[in-house]
Amino acid sequence: MxxxxxxxxxxxxxxxxxxxxxxxxxxxxxxxxxxxxxxxxxxxxxxxxxxxxxxxxxxxxxxxxxxxxxxxxxxxxxxxxxxxxxxxxxxxxxxxxxxxxxxxxLSSGSQRALIFSANAIYSSFATLEKVLGLGPARVIVYNSGYQLGYELASFLRKTTGISGRKESVDVFVKAFKASGLGVISMSHLREEPFEAEVKVRNFLVVDNPSLPYSPVLCDLAKGIVSGAFAYITARPVMAEELECQLKGAASDIYWVREANQHPHPM
CATH class of the missing domain: 3.30.70.260 (ACT domain)
Structure with a gap:
């Protein structure tokens, strides 16, 4: 900076x-x-x-x-x-x-971090799905991602002092790439009420064509995006999956909106 x-x-x-x-x-x-x-x-x-x-x-x-x-x-x-x-x-x-x-x-925000390979993370998720079932595994992974995204956005706010929604989103997008998580871009962004179409390419966990499809994997990215935008907007948000890389799409695409707003205009 x-x-x-x-x-x-x-x-x-x-x-x-x-x-x-x-x-x-x-x-x-x-x-x-x-x-x-x-x-x-x-x-x-x-x-x-x-x-x-x-x-x-x-x-x-x-x-x-x-x-x-x-x-x-x-x-x-x-x-x-x-x-x-x-x-x-x-x-x-x-x-x-x-x-x-x-x-x-070796840090995440202001805290020390331990790095796992994408395959190790995938194995952990697969174990959750096998032991707990798909539903509980998706909840756990999504909420883990949500917490990570929320903490990252909070750290960026404290570090930079930037509080405007558009500026905060821009900083989050850059930090997402700098952290090695993947590349985020947006084809639509509205500040009030908040809604955005978010494209995630080369996400750390799903950027491997040899991995079998599981919605659990995509829930981590969806959770990170949701948590970050929830902090930025100071409102509850929802992320709706439009496309998934593991289903053959070029990238993951999410429609992120305030919880009381309309779904994606399909």
């Missing part, structure tokens, strides 16, 4: 190059004017993609933790040497193996 000249937050989704390695740099520097700018200039001049970073200060020191995408270990070693040579830099360390194995960042 950055801010434009008027102080308005600006968001972007940064994706690493196809064959890039992910490194986490830990930089300790003097809490001095321009110190951080000189570090980021070196990264920019080397063409390194900065994926996510955090900086905080303590007394006369600043600490910069940043995820970068780099094409080789040799290049990251060269960058580390250049950054260490800066007058205001006290120490530089980099890690790669843990991040490469578990992906980045």
């Amino acid at each position: 950055a801010f434009d000249a008027g102080g308005k937050p600006v968001y972007w989704v940064q994706e690493p190059q196809k064959d890039a390695q992910i490194f986490e740099l830990y930089i300790t520097l003097k809490n001095a004017p321009g110190a951080l700018n000189r570090v980021t200039t070196i990264l920019a001049e080397a063409g390194v993609s900065v994926l996510k970073g955090q900086i905080f200060t303590e007394g006369d020191r600043g600490y910069f933790a940043v995820f970068v995408a780099c094409t080789s270990s040799a290049l990251i070693d060269e960058l580390t040497s250049k950054i260490k040579a800066l007058e205001d830099v006290l120490d530089v360390k980099h890690e790669s193996s843990f991040v490469d194995v578990f992906l980045y960042p």
Whole structure:
């Protein structure tokens, strides 16, 4: 996140190059004017993609933790040497193996997160369906997704301060992609009363043609979308499935509306 000249937050989704390695740099520097700018200039001049970073200060020191995408270990070693040579830099360390194995960042909002493969999640859902039956399994998975979407939208509101419906939806769409969940787009959006036609492509769990169809899988995505829009609108919402990727459609499409509004105009 950055801010434009008027102080308005600006968001972007940064994706690493196809064959890039992910490194986490830990930089300790003097809490001095321009110190951080000189570090980021070196990264920019080397063409390194900065994926996510955090900086905080303590007394006369600043600490910069940043995820970068780099094409080789040799290049990251060269960058580390250049950054260490800066007058205001006290120490530089980099890690790669843990991040490469578990992906980045290992957090959901402000909380630590554990990453499961899509197949592992599918197996869990299949077990729920087998043991409890289709109806109870769908309720559990939908509500799990709903809670996740609600918490994500709440975190984005607290982090950005954005409260307008349209702006909040835009931030949620970007965060959904940045989190690796999939790609959301909308062909229709009305703020009052709230309704939207939401398309979800490449959703984490269902983006696998080898998986047999189960409505339980699609309920997770539907729950996430419903929970997020419920928080954004501060009203109860419903999500009606129009198309499903596991039924052969190109994407999942949901009609999301306030609970007391009309269904999708089929």
